[in-house]
Amino acid sequence: MPAPRRPWKPFTARSCCTVDNRLVLGNLSLNLSRCRPTRPDFSKKVAEPPSFRRISISDLSSSSSARFNEEFARAFGAGLYAFQLSELKAITHDFSNSYLLGEGGFGTVHKGYLDDRMRPGLKAQAVAVKLLDIEGLQGHREWLAEVIFLGHLRHPHLVKLIGYCCEDEERLLVYEFMPRGSLENHLFKMSVLSWGTRMKIATGAARGLAFLHGAEKPIIYRDFKTSNILLDSDFSAKLSDFGLAKMGPSGEETHVSTRVMGTQGYAAPEYVMTGHLTTKNDVYSFGVVLLELLTGRRSVDESRPKKEEKLVEWSEPYLRNSRKLRCIMDPKLAGHYSFRCAREAAALALRCISPHPKDRPKMSEVVTVLQGLRSSFREKTS
Structure with a gap:
């Protein structure tokens, strides 16, 4: 036997x-x-x-x-x-x-x-x-x-x-144990996340990245995606899975050269092409996740028409024209969101996914912007 x-x-x-x-x-x-x-x-x-x-x-x-x-x-x-x-x-x-x-x-x-x-x-x-x-x-x-x-x-x-x-x-x-599981499951497989909850999750995840980048020697997370963002009972976000994390450049170094690792659709284009790793690679990945929170679409979805498979490429024209933004907002929200906040979040996402790393904001700035959006949304709904 x-x-x-x-x-x-x-x-x-x-x-x-x-x-x-x-x-x-x-x-x-x-x-x-x-x-x-x-x-x-x-x-x-x-x-x-x-x-x-x-x-x-x-x-x-x-x-x-x-x-x-x-x-x-x-x-x-x-x-x-x-x-x-x-x-x-x-x-x-x-x-x-x-x-x-x-x-x-x-x-x-x-x-x-x-x-x-x-x-x-x-x-x-x-x-x-x-x-x-x-x-x-x-x-x-x-x-x-x-x-x-x-x-x-x-x-x-x-x-x-x-x-x-x-x-x-x-x-x-x-x-x-994180009782509410991953953001991926809630955003794509389970019940609808409200606009306020989405902004709370985005802010918490941004704070986690800002903490890593703000260390004396920055830590590059390298695998920021919805499946690695876990949620506690209050929908507070926590970053998990540090298996690909790497110490960032030090001294006069501008980047760390490494084998390209990560997940398709989230990795910054310059990292994929050169293997040069900086904290701005994480900022790009954050921008992709923010787009997923806005649209309810995956970073890469091969079940969609060819022109809509890659979220960044498909959404960018809509992000640049605020009058078209409603066309790409997650239909599950059913219009229950602040358009002004959505417009500012979209502008932030667009900065994060810039093809030029120097044009991307620091995660500390991202946190500041998102905190402001959350505050203004709470004031509007109170």
């Missing part, structure tokens, strides 16, 4: 962890200190991060063992809990399909419930457990990137990473 199918695919960490971590660190370009952790103690929360200096390739010698992945995560996943695989299997009922929240090329996400007795200081709460399919380098990269970035970043509009699991061949991440 064949062995029961595992809900994840195997990954031979022993054979490739050294190469993987070299490439991961090259991709992240982080200033990290040498990792010299003690033996894991699963009863405790991960210690505070060590001091920072640039880690060199010599730190990742060929003698690195499979434990390196876990040790690296423990050293740099500040404030995170290290969970055992058996614990995460228990809280998700062995990754049962009845607890499945979603799946894709990254692996699967299951709902679970943490008990406050599992760790000192741990809050009893619902969580989302991402079980990564890391058969290959990219999955490992994304797991490690999320531990590093979300282990250090805390903001009301970034999803909170609670902990991780690095056990044998498995890589898992444990996030706060």
Whole structure:
């Protein structure tokens, strides 16, 4: 009788962890200190991060063992809990399909419930457990990137990473549970989002990006799209999935050169053509999402006529002529929106998707504009 199918695919960490971590660190370009952790103690929360200096390739010698992945995560996943695989299997009922929240090329996400007795200081709460399919380098990269970035970043509009699991061949991440799911599901598959809710979501997501870009060394999110914007019970937006995030240019550098990654329809044209990465690439992606909120259309929709497949190309003439704007507004809104606010939001989206990166606004400016639109809309409806 064949062995029961595992809900994840195997990954031979022993054979490739050294190469993987070299490439991961090259991709992240982080200033990290040498990792010299003690033996894991699963009863405790991960210690505070060590001091920072640039880690060199010599730190990742060929003698690195499979434990390196876990040790690296423990050293740099500040404030995170290290969970055992058996614990995460228990809280998700062995990754049962009845607890499945979603799946894709990254692996699967299951709902679970943490008990406050599992760790000192741990809050009893619902969580989302991402079980990564890391058969290959990219999955490992994304797991490690999320531990590093979300282990250090805390903001009301970034999803909170609670902990991780690095056990044998498995890589898992444990996030706060976002009860309303993704913006993608609400905008394209579920009930109608009101104009006020759309502006609230846009403002929250913009604040998250502005926070990343405003760091001492900016962080480029690189995968801003509706499926990565999660919503809490009050429709407050939080950015999730930092697997493709990358440190931005520093000093006199104008950009970071990297392999083109991301999602078709959201990636800035200059990034697709050259691989040159800047914060203005994220601004372009934000403009695309703002267009989706205005029109109710996907960034790329091959089910539509050829001239309407690409949202940016199709909508641009309407955005430049305010008298035509009503023609592209989401019909689900049924006219229940402020036309003045819609016109200003459309003008903002047009600036964000400019083919010239220098003409795009900073995300801090985008936040200011959206906050003003929300305030004026609330005053009008009060």
